[in-house]
Amino acid sequence: ETLQTHQYQCPRFPVTGPNRCDPAKIPREEVEGHVQELCPSATVCCPFKNAGCQHKCPRYSLDIHLEESLKTHLNLTCDLVKQQQAQIKHLCSALHTITQTTDGVFIWRIR
Secondary structure (H helix, E strand, O other): OHHHHHHHHOOOOEEEOOOOOOOOEEEHHHHHHHHHHHOOOOEEEOOOHHHOOOOEEEHHHHHHHHHHOHHHHHHHHHHHHHHHHHHHHHHHHHHHHHEEEEOOEEEEOOO
């Protein structure tokens, strides 16, 4: 009974990964890190997610997606850069509108 209890609680006890991937047995305390960082069977988002790519796939096939979608990712990234440039221009314009310098002193206009 003590051995059985120990096997369910021991952080170093080798367990099967939740995605049934290799290695077959990993320490219980490393399962979460394995799934987040290493597990080839874990579903991951495309690294271009912030640029607009919605693709999700197992980690082992991510390289194939990246190769096949190179042109799409480049277009998404260019569009994102254009949006960010427009936002920066707008923010700079807004900052210039609300501030004015006179002899190194800032004058704030409050409406």
